[in-house]
Amino acid sequence: MTKIVALISGLIFGFGLALSGMTHPEKVLGFLDVAGQWDPSLLFVLGGAVTVTVISFRVILKLRAPVFAAAFLVSEAVSLDWPLLIGSSLFGAGWGISGYCPGPAVALLAAPNWELWVFLPAMLLGYGLHWYFFGRLAQVDQAGVIDNLKSELPGCG
């Protein structure tokens, strides 16, 4: 059942992403380019999405467990650290150059063009480099300190 849920959630996510216009990098850059012809679309996308999650997550996370799994896999890390700040800065720089974040880069496989064939492999290389330099370290940490397992989970926060 969790497999069908993953597919359907992805489907709704991808449809929403394409409908919102965020698979068009010039719309994203139109938002980030405040000195040009400003396009507020991204604010509406983020506003619409966050309104839904703020309300629904409050209710969902009060449940004892998700419907088809044993527990919620949500990071409990609260402290701010350098990886968060440096990583988000690197992401912001790449996003501000290209107009692509990971979601649209994946969704663009549905309408591939030359930009996708350059950006997507480069992005995957970025994930590979991170895994090569930091991935093994995190695995050692996880194996050594079980208590930290939850905060080491990939995901938000």
Next chain:
Amino acid sequence: MLNALLGGVLIGSAAALFLWLNGRIAGVSSVITNLLFSKDRLWSALFITGIVAGAALFYALGGSTPTPRSNFPAWLLALAGVSVGFGTALARGCTSGHGVCGLGRLSPRSLVATLTFLSVGLLTTFVVRHILGVI
């Protein structure tokens, strides 16, 4: 603007469904990381397949497909790609993980991450477009 709002509501609903039923955060960068480097790959492969199928459905119904830029330097696009992949892996989240989901659960780390990538994004776009002159 209505499409942007409706699209956002759908993205948020997909994230809510995924958390409620599967207990997982619908953050695309962590789904990709899971697909590439974990042993439990199937659910992330299905989520990614869903994203592509969902976008394909929208385009098949007549939604406009993105037009590639003809004069954008490929090396700069590649550099941006590496930076997005490495950066979101290091920060453990992107626009969906920290933005949509993290803000949704009022995580201070996600708020800081979102403000950071938004402000660096604004600054970078300004430099690239108005100082370097790349459109």
